[in-house]
Amino acid sequence: MPELHGLLDDLHDLDVETQPQKVKRRSRDFYWYSPILRRQLDDVTADAVVTPRNEAEVVRVVRSAVARDVPLTVRGGGTGNYGQAMPLKGGVVLDLSALAAVKAIDFGRVRVEAGAKIIDVDHACQADSRQELRFHPSTRATGTIGGYVAGGSSGIGSVTWGLLRDRGNILGARVVTAEAEPRILELRGDAIQKVNHAYGTNGVITELEMPLAPAYPWRDAVVAFDDFMVACRFADDLARQDGLLKKLVCVLPSPIAGRWVMPDLADERQSLVLVMIADHVAELFRAFVATHGGQCLRDALPSELPHQALPLYEYSWNHTTLHCLKHTRDITYLQTLFPPPTHLAKVEEMYRHFGEEVHLHLEFVRFGGEIACFGLQVVEYTSEPRLHAIMDYHNANGCPIFNPHDYTLEGGGMKKVDTLQLAFKREADPKGLLNPGKMIGWDDPDYDDSSDRRFLYDQ
């Protein structure tokens, strides 16, 4: 039986929150994007939130939780979309936001504590040596670097640098194990995959070493097209231009681009391509836009935009869904891989099949050395069975879905038991206290993962 009171006694001198409303608020994320998860997770809450100030305090919390069998769920900025940091079995939420130090910036790499906000890491690296993280989520301003590695996968910059799971996009991870006497491990090389995108189920990441890219001035460009597929072909061709350095190539389809996402800029007939392009190739980019017949609705450095303007990336990736949800709660979204090299044909196939039930918001990325796109489609929601039918159709037609309406690792992006992560959990969390309920392979050794689908996190 968990001994929560004993734990709270052990940690009496730490920053501990037990006031139920406050604890519940810090037990949540953006799971409400999904009507299914909203139904399933709405009552989830921890019993207490502990906010350690340093790694030694992290070790104390973990040691006490292990000794007293209290579940422990690590939380960063709480910007996940599928309840990654929601404590299904209560217990303690371990809020790492006070572990925010940037420890060392070197040529091409940064060492940082897991709770640092991504935007703060970028600013520190820019000030130090005009460097920045290779890519970041649209929640750059509120997400933490540890949360991104534990629960994210790609983002703004992936069109140049690929995904977090690619060898070389995470250089090192310092991890505290949930053993009777917690150990501190430094995982490097392929061993990083033990904890990458594991939702904190098999260790507490306290520090990360990340590679850096040069921090060029990026221009925010919005290019409008009257035809959705023309916009897609432009986006694909742009993504393939090795000479045009870019950070974002995002397609927002008609009518939602003008209706919900950027109503001040576009009308409902227009499909938009959002681009972040390095300033020093802007002239060449404009000529490229002209050859595709696009119309530039915006082409400016952030400093040239009105002060209240949002950065362009806050209209892309999961922020696109957020903008739509501000206008209507009758929508939800999907996560889909349109695999190379036939991704454009697959996009067109789905576009013809679903019409305006599934709005094809696309993000172009480098995927295994090729260009592909992810769909973060905005779906007009009617019912759970219909949503499942839509997902089944995608899966059956060569467009694998990474189900954002499932809070488990296997049900979401992983799709199958990750044996490396499961083995590491046996070693690092023998009592199964870390974020319980998220790794099916742990809870159900007989889980059938005999799927022949393509896996985002296939090793």
Added chain:
Amino acid sequence: MTSERPDFGPRPHRDSVAAALAELDGLVIETEPAKVKKRSRDFHWFSPVLKARLDEVTADAVVAPADEAEVRRVLAACFNHDVPVTVRGGGTGNYGQAMPLRGGIVLDTGYLNALVDVRQGWVRAQAGCMMGVLDARLRERGQSLRFHPSTVDTATIGGFVAGGSGGVGSITWGSLRDTGAVRALRVVTVEETPRTLELRGSHARLAMHGFGTAGVITEVELPTAPLTRWLERVVGFRQFARAVAFADALAHEDAILKRLVSVVAAPAAARYLFPHGIDESTHAVLVMVAETADEALDELVAAHGGSAVAAAGSPLYEYAWNHTTLHALKHDRAWTYLQVGYPQPGTVERVVRMAEAFGPDEVIPHIEFLRMRGVTAASGLPLVRFTSEARLAEIIAAHETAGCPVFNPHVFTLEEMGRKHVDKRLVAFKQEVDPKNLLNPGKMLSFERPELVQDQPTAFGFRSQ
């Protein structure tokens, strides 16, 4: 093909050259025949075919203008007296790009070597600036060239744009043919009163990779790359197919920042490149990746069963691209080479199949990986043992039959090479900037033989693989 020296067309009358030179009082001029001949050559002798055809080619004089005003004087004088003028940079071409088939004047850009401007993300330099010097100046400001030929220390930036295509760094940044590779070129026309044109963006393509036939490039503006600390590694494999598979996998790793991924098959790797590091049965993969990718590279090498090779030379790129051929030729003049494309999908299989089609006694594979329109591509510079032109033609034909297009490095015209797409727009541009066809005459056949002009215009002016 025959070994006879072709008729390159008429040379200028001696009096015309003298009259042109007389207008160039005060310029640096060389007319001593041995010195002129030396500066009328490049690395055409990589090809025994070109060596036989071009060996006697020489200009009548070399003029080295000190600034753009002097360039205009040279071009006006050549226009007035109908004297051909062939622009020369470092003379590091491999197909006689800068060799004056019809004599006349070689315009040596060596003194046009100023750095004009450096900003964050781009640089502008005069055409005669050595790429190595340019890179060093960029390095002081935390930047570098995106890509360069293996001859970076002796090649000029203008020569690269006019006669090159890609090289060390193309695995990340693609080639000169890509949108965004060149921001602008400044070009002088050959007219009674030469004009100066600024060709920006895609317009620059008109003067690129044309061997200096369409305007004299005086300044080049390029995007730069961030300065990166590079690791150099040579990885050895016992089996050629595994070496190629490793290189292909590395080339597909998006998170590993790369500068060089080259495969040199056995026995050339040991015999010609790294005699102290490996034995003759080892196939070598030459790798340059960012220092931050050291651990990722180690994992990938281990996963593919490769082993690190010691005693490699530095800089490693001087063993890759056309330097591989050069090292082989230093040991054995019987080698020559080809330029082969291995299209996707099935690149690895094609490379292996072509290696098996000939033995290492006749063809030794050498593959350079690069980015081509967003995806990884493999480009071959195989060593080929030359026996006869007929046999060389058979080897080329065998590659083409197997779906591996050859960009023939044993020809000296743009059209035969096949990389530059000479269409109506380009011919019209040539007509505008060089109406008398005095620039490097004999290299752009279409200008003299309209039936060769491509009907199909391309926005890019380059044929892709």
